[in-house]
Amino acid sequence: MAEGERQRRHLLGLNGVSAADLIVLLDTAEALAEVSRREVKKLPTLRGKTVINLFMENSTRTRISFEIAAKRLSADSINVSAAGSSISKGETLADTARNLAAMSPDAIVIRHPSAGAARLLADIVDCSIINAGDGWHEHPTQALLDILTIRQYKREIAGLTVTIVGDILHSRVARSNVFGLLTLGARVRVSGPPTLLPPEFAALGVEIEYDLAAAVADSDVVMMLRIQRERQGENFFPSLDEYAHYYCLTEEILAEAKPDVIILHPGPMNRGIEISSGVADGPYSVMMNQVANGVAMRMAVLYQLIVPGADGIRGSKLAHPPKKSLPRLDAGGAA
Amino acid sequence: MSAGATRPPTVIRGGRVLDPSRGFDETADVLIEDGRIAAIDKPGLIQAEAADVIDAAGKIVAPGLIDMHVHLREPGYEYKETIASGCMSAVVGGVTSVACMANTNPVNDSGAVTSFIRERAATAGLANVFPIGAVSLGLQGEKLAEFGEMFEAGIVAVSDDGFSIMNSHLMRCALEYAKLFAIPVIVHEEDNCLCANGVVNEGVTAIQLGLPGMPAAGESAMVARDIELARATRGRLHIAHLSVAESLEMVRRAKDEGLNVTAEVSPHHLMLDERAVIGYNTNAKMKPPLRTAKDVAALREGLADGTIDTIATDHAPHHRDEKTVQFDAAAFGIVGLETLLPLCLELVQRGELKLERMIEALTVAPARNLNIDRGTLAIGAVADVVVFDPRKSWTLRATELASKSHNTPFDGWDLQGKVTHTLVGGRQVWEDES
Structure with a gap:
């Protein structure tokens, strides 16, 4: 690659990514979706490129989805997981990343339990970094595939009312969806018990509604989040039973939504806890479309980040900003 | 310090002497003898034979x-x-x-x-x-x-x-x-x-x-x-x-x-x-x-x-x-x-x-x-003194810190005000040569 030809492009999150760039990614995914329906599911686009999937946290859907996406574009993809890697021998994430980077991959896809882990990699290695979920921070490809799914059903994101329900505080899926959906002009509502939905979320531009029925009312889209069973031990709610009593999406509650509502869930779901089987398996559920779109969306992200001069992406937020000194507080300090 | 090993006196001349412990704020000379503040007087009045002199004109002299x-x-x-x-x-x-x-x-x-x-x-x-x-x-x-x-x-x-x-x-x-x-x-x-x-x-x-x-x-x-x-x-x-x-x-x-x-x-x-x-x-x-x-x-x-x-x-x-x-x-x-x-x-x-x-x-x-007997330029006090130039501009480089560690969020900041001399017990332990 010619020197200075480009800055490395990363997808660390959707916060700050422009609407134009989001649309390029979504359109690319739309165009690539067709590959997965072919007899021979492969394009030569990324032949000779190497993608490392560095998964430091358990994942089935996301890891497989990235792996298939890379293979369908003819990239060589390698999976590394925490167990059985040098991480389990006490190597730091930074050193693992430097070692992987020394083998000249074109992209590293990282899933890590710490918020900011993807950003740390982008700061220290010279290849594209794709965040596949970092702590509670962001899971941008999940949100992109959610938005792609919504767009397929609703055509336009702008003007839709999208309600996200569950453990908002600890959810990277919620954050990425909030950032992406707001950028594309949707109205976003969030709902869940106050312990899992701090009022500071309003500062992101969402509406907060603690009552599930009121939150679902008139929604075009309802996105249910997985509730982690561990949270009941941390007193965020008294029991899964009580959580389900107030926040399980049932057919009865769903009647409050718009007649053409669609239901999303990033999986894996807890049937009977955050979503009833009737809703999960019912006519409004688009969960399998989400999974199918996941492959196309990740193909699009790999393509747009790895291929030099790939069309469209202009936004500075996908190019990683260089490190600068901290800015001083505004004059007068602290307005 | 034994009496036989006394150092020559030090005079800090012409600085703005600022000592909040006594509400003192005047341009003055400070005489340090035997590790203690011996005198503070109007500029030029202190005569000390063979004294080390620190020129503090335009600078601030503080505890x-x-x-x-x-x-x-x-x-x-x-x-x-x-x-x-x-x-x-x-x-x-x-x-x-x-x-x-x-x-x-x-x-x-x-x-x-x-x-x-x-x-x-x-x-x-x-x-x-x-x-x-x-x-x-x-x-x-x-x-x-x-x-x-x-x-x-x-x-x-x-x-x-x-x-x-x-x-x-x-x-x-x-x-x-x-x-x-x-x-x-x-x-x-x-x-x-x-x-x-x-x-x-x-x-x-x-x-x-x-x-x-x-x-x-x-x-x-x-x-x-x-x-x-x-x-x-x-x-x-x-x-x-x-x-x-x-x-x-x-x-x-x-x-x-x-x-x-x-x-x-x-x-x-x-x-x-x-x-x-x-x-x-x-x-x-x-x-x-x-x-x-x-x-x-x-x-x-x-x-x-x-x-x-x-x-x-x-x-x-x-x-x-x-x-x-x-x-x-x-x-x-x-x-x-x-x-x-x-x-x-x-x-x-x-x-x-x-x-x-x-x-x-x-x-x-x-x-x-x-409750320690420091933080003052009172006559007789231990001569712990700082002299600094409040207007000197400089840029912080974390790697240039004297500390063994460089973990500061202020790396790259343009700062104003720099210590030029530090004296502990009357002894100069630091002089900025930049």
Whole structure:
């Protein structure tokens, strides 16, 4: 690659990514979706490129989805997981990343339990970094595939009312969806018990509604989040039973939504806890479309980040900003 | 120093001599003899044969700065800092006295460790080091350490800094027992349950970054408890690195009531708010965390009006490897000795703090908090003196710090105000040659 030809492009999150760039990614995914329906599911686009999937946290859907996406574009993809890697021998994430980077991959896809882990990699290695979920921070490809799914059903994101329900505080899926959906002009509502939905979320531009029925009312889209069973031990709610009593999406509650509502869930779901089987398996559920779109969306992200001069992406937020000194507080300090 | 080995006198000529301990602020010459302030007089009047002369024209001459909250890391963590390197960092920053916290390895919870620290400091021969002993054995928050043994060895205060004393009975006993020695109990206020896994202030930035937060109430609830205990015991309470507006308000009321409660604030809590962590900047990670702009404004006001007595750095050196990790895994804390003065001067330049008040908060106020005979240029006082050029501009390069560690969020900042000379006990230990 010619020197200075480009800055490395990363997808660390959707916060700050422009609407134009989001649309390029979504359109690319739309165009690539067709590959997965072919007899021979492969394009030569990324032949000779190497993608490392560095998964430091358990994942089935996301890891497989990235792996298939890379293979369908003819990239060589390698999976590394925490167990059985040098991480389990006490190597730091930074050193693992430097070692992987020394083998000249074109992209590293990282899933890590710490918020900011993807950003740390982008700061220290010279290849594209794709965040596949970092702590509670962001899971941008999940949100992109959610938005792609919504767009397929609703055509336009702008003007839709999208309600996200569950453990908002600890959810990277919620954050990425909030950032992406707001950028594309949707109205976003969030709902869940106050312990899992701090009022500071309003500062992101969402509406907060603690009552599930009121939150679902008139929604075009309802996105249910997985509730982690561990949270009941941390007193965020008294029991899964009580959580389900107030926040399980049932057919009865769903009647409050718009007649053409669609239901999303990033999986894996807890049937009977955050979503009833009737809703999960019912006519409004688009969960399998989400999974199918996941492959196309990740193909699009790999393509747009790895291929030099790939069309469209202009936004500075996908190019990683260089490190600068901290800015001083505004004059007068602290307005 | 034996009488036979007396040094020649030193005269600091023509500076603006600013000594808040006596309300003194005039252009004057300062004569130092036998390690003590011998005379202060109008420029040109002091005649001293064969004296060393420091030209302080255009500069400020003040009592040497006192930083009552420093982590020197020795014994145990010499890869972060040693007593010698920390003292070097201090005198480069114009700090002539530091009080060092007990969270070393072994913990300073015994007279032996206190004596070790003092011996090492004497060998370094740079800044004065006043050790602070642990409140509880091993900083475990369970059993009272031997205050008396440590006091006999030279501690000036007790503190479990780095940890909150969650056991209210232990805290009560510490306040009562410390009265025997007239030393303050310095508290790090952080409710362990409320702040459990927190790494940043709980607020909008934490939400955006997906990081676990430490709520303001995690500090203020503990401040409320300890002020109540100070009232009940009439003990001597000093609150370290106060960071939220709610705590400040409680200290204000406690002082109005006449309780023996004092407080300090760090330069970083005056200069940065929680947004400094955006981008997962591990050099903006510390305890207490950087708070909101509203808190910063309140702290500046509280410092200016004297509710907060003292500015102290919480100088916390950490190795590069401890900061080049995921944000949640990074060590808490930043170095501060060499940025203390210019950062404070920035508040003066902005008109938010009077220069006299700033010097007071860096000299006589911490001397009173610790009850040590420093922080003054009174005739006969130990000649710990700083001379600085308040207008000199320079750019901070973290890698050029004298401290063994370079973990500062102020890397690359253009600063104004630089220490030119530092004297400890009348001896010049630092001169800036840039």
